[in-house]
Amino acid sequence: MNKLCTLGITFAAAAALTAGGTTPALASTPHAGGSGAAKSCPEETYYTVKSKKAVNYWVPGTNFVDGKGGEVTGKVDKSWTKSATLEAGAEASIGALWLTVKGHVSKSATKSNTVTVGHWYSHKIPKGKYGHLRYRVVGYKVLFWKMQETRKCKEKLLDAFYGNIPTEKEGWEYWSSKQP
Structure with missing residues (x-):
């Protein structure tokens, strides 16, 4: 995101301000109109992460x-894939959005995670309780903002949407309870 802005003060006006001895008269600028110097920025669109929440994507x-x-x-012995998704109707540049995910959500974020390896896991259950196991892919529910910086150097919200982003992290979760 380029935040460089150009002030509409001519070089002559800046030079007059630095000349020694007398009170300088401001040179006229192309943006003269009594409202001061006008700003100009390149118009660009970008994505930002407004919030992220860690979530578990349970493997069916x-x-x-x-x-x-x-x-x-x-035991996990079947294939299951969790892919990154965006809300329906979200208009986004996937390449630009993916750079935002890697930079602001998690370096371990991936476009999809497929569980294909057989894996056994056992856990002792306390006396009188039930033991529960579930396999999951760890990820994030992310709120994205699609922003635009205008030529007048103002930020404008164009769209807001959620994305489900898996990571490369996965594993079993165990808990015990009094009821099955």
């Missing part, structure tokens, strides 16, 4: 419950 078919007491064991 990997919810296991066992007990009372003993041990609960689960």
Whole structure:
């Protein structure tokens, strides 16, 4: 995002201000009109992350419950893919948006994560309780703002939308409860 702005003061006016001895008279500028110097910025569109929240994307078919007491064991042995998604109707440049994700959400963010490896996990369950296992891909729910910097150096909100962004992190989550 280029934040450089050009002030409409001519070089002659700046030189007159620095001349020694007398009170300088301001040279006329192309933007003369009594409102001061006009600003000019290149118009550009960019994306920013307004908020992000860590979430679990549960892998279907990997919810296991066992007990009372003993041990609960689960195995992941099927393929499942979690892909990055945007809300319907969100008009975004995927390339520009992906640079924003990598820079402001997580360096481990990925466009998709596929679970394909067989994996066993066991956990002891406290006496009198039920043990629960679920496999998940860790990710983020992200609120994006599509912004535009105008030629008058003002920021303008063009769109706001959510994206579901998986990371390369995945694994089992265990918890115990009194009810199955």
